[in-house]
Amino acid sequence: MVQLSGICRAVLSPCRDDSPPQPASFAHRFVALRPALPSTFFNINTKEVLGGGRFGQVHRCTEKTSGLKLAAKIIKVRNPREKEVVRNEVQVMNQLSHANVIQLYDAFEGKNEVVLVMEYVDGGELFERIIDDNYHLTEVDAMVFVKQICEGIHYMHQMYVLHLDLKPENILCVNRTGHQVKIIDFGLARRHKPREKLRVSFGIPEFLAPEIVNFDFVSFPTDMWLLGVISYMLLSGLSPFLRDDDSQTLSNVLAVNWYFDEEAFEHVSEEGRDFISNLLIKEKSERHSAAQCLKHPWLNNIGQKAMHSNICLKSQILLRKYMARRLWKVQYMCAF
Numbered sequence: 028m029v030q031l032s033g034i035c036r037a038v039l040s041p042c043r044d045d046s047p048p049q050p051a052s053f054a055h056r057f058v059a060l061r062p063a064l065p066s067t068f069f070n071i072n073t074k075e076v077l078g079g080g081r082f083g084q085v086h087r088c089t090e091k092t093s094g095l096k097l098a099a100k101i102i103k104v105r106n107p108r109e110k111e112v113v114r115n116e117v118q119v120m121n122q123l124s125h126a127n128v129i130q131l132y133d134a135f136e137g138k139n140e141v142v143l144v145m146e147y148v149d150g151g152e153l154f155e156r157i158i159d160d161n162y163h164l165t166e167v168d169a170m171v172f173v174k175q176i177c178e179g180i181h182y183m184h185q186m187y188v189l190h191l192d193l194k195p196e197n198i199l200c201v202n203r204t205g206h207q208v209k210i211i212d213f214g215l216a217r218r219h220k221p222r223e224k225l226r227v228s229f230g231i232p233e234f235l236a237p238e239i240v241n242f243d244f245v246s247f248p249t250d251m252w253l254l255g256v257i258s259y260m261l262l263s264g265l266s267p268f269l270r271d272d273d274s275q276t277l278s279n280v281l282a283v284n285w286y287f288d289e290e291a292f293e294h295v296s297e298e299g300r301d302f303i304s305n306l307l308i309k310e311k312s313e314r315h316s317a318a319q320c321l322k323h324p325w326l327n328n329i330g331q332k333a334m335h336s337n338i339c340l341k342s343q344i345l346l347r348k349y350m351a352r353r354l355w356k357v358q359y360m361c362a363f
């Protein structure tokens with residue numbers, strides 16, 4: 028890497044391309060929740076936590092018979108309603124077989140917990156990888172990441188599935204060297220039924236679409252808004268609606284109050300800005316669909332663009348601050 032008058036330039040790596048991601052190491056399976064002990068079939072490393080969220084913890088695990096490396100999400104369920112939520116996650120994952128969408132391998136149901144065994148990916152959260160000192164994020168990298176997220180959304184939408192919880196934590200890297208990503212966490216996903224009007228209320232304020240804040244009907248464009256937020260963050264390192272407190276953040280979302288911060292977007296192309304502008308729109312019907320996004324010039328001719336663009340985005344530095352603040356918030360909340 029060379030520093031040129033304040034602009035950092037990345038050395039082009041051969042993996043900075045848009046080649047298709049590897050599928051799971053097993054063929055797609057239709058999984059039914061089994062009333063058995065997962066420990067009969069899998070060794071789950073409960074001492075090591077890969078991640079955890081509102082509902083449970085994720086650990087590395089190995090299938091005893093085949094030695095296959097997988098991930099086990101242990102979800103605590105306290106009542107029949109919570110169990111129903113996990114059943115929904117299994118049902119949704121059963122419908123999805125795509126290289127950019129994490130695959131389900133097995134599922135177990137106990138009295139107070141459900142264990143989902145799934146494809147394991149080794150690269151950690153996308154944003155964690157990006158903020159690494161040894162990583163040099165260019166706009167072309169952002170295109171490669173966003174294109175894959177968009178491929179995954181396009182596939183889900185073709186299967187009538189709405190993810191509804193697309194956020195940076197739910198985009199994982201396949202490994203620590205390449206640029207392949209997969210979408211995880213179908214805990215809040217829903218099957219879209221064309222005649223059914225779906226209202227939902229959940230999520231983190233900065234990652235909510237206006238229709239969710241308004242408790243209005245959600246649909247395919249809801250996921251597209253979220254893709255807009257992720258793309259904005261990748262390119263600038265800023266969260267477009269985030270303010271100091273949740274109520275200000277929510278009013279920003281409702282007012283669709285966002286803009287391109289000139290400094291953060293300094294090295295971002297017009298095409299990149301246009302891509303975002305077609306997603307962060309209040310009116311659902313005016314947002315680009317996943318199919319339209321995939322045809323957008325920003326996500327095309329990536330190989331050619333890689334030969335000419337190698338300026339490191341400023342977003343990397345700002346994302347470090349964002350992630351530090353996120354960690355601080357999680358630790359603060361865990362302390363109470």
Ligand code: ATP
Nearest residue numbers: 077078079080081082083085098146147148212214
């Ligand atoms: P949330 O509260 O964010 O909805 P959750 O309890 O539903 O979380 P997930 O989002 O599915 O759980 O996973 C939590 C974390 O565990 C992820 O952010 C990731 O770091 C890790 N993780 C999840 N699935 C996998 C996987 N298949 N392979 C490797 N790591 C994973």
